[in-house]
Amino acid sequence: MKYLILIFTLVSLTSILLGFILDLEYSQKLIGFGVVGLFFVVFPLFSYHRWKDKNAKDYMLTKENLDKMRENQKKHKY
Template sequence: MKPIHIITLIAFISSITSIICGFILDVDYSQKLIGFGVIGLFLIVFPLFSYYRWKGKNAKDYMLTKENLDKMRENQREKKI
């Protein structure tokens, strides 16, 4: 596995563990555990995952530009025939 994949997996597991411990444990800082878990998911795990999955891809291929819309319409016409 690649190092970024391992780091993302460890961050994901620790964030989920923090959220679950916040719900299960009856301590004064349980709400902070839940909060840190959610922050970890959205500020660490999601950007790392997005970088890992989008690395090397062209974002223009996935945008709805006039050229891409024309290609989609052309493909739909070919499928109907």
């Protein structure tokens, strides 16, 4: 998965750079496809890869987590 994300990132960035550097009829399309690739392919894949083994409840402000934070503050006296 890590290498797939890297490949898509490099392809998208290359497309954007070639769109700026080369003077072609479809330069703006190259830039557009690169941006679309970054935002609709690379970013969701990267987000999924980083969050797949995490529990979302650990990052929510629930009563239990607030109690843990208060206990931690009392212990360390921030």
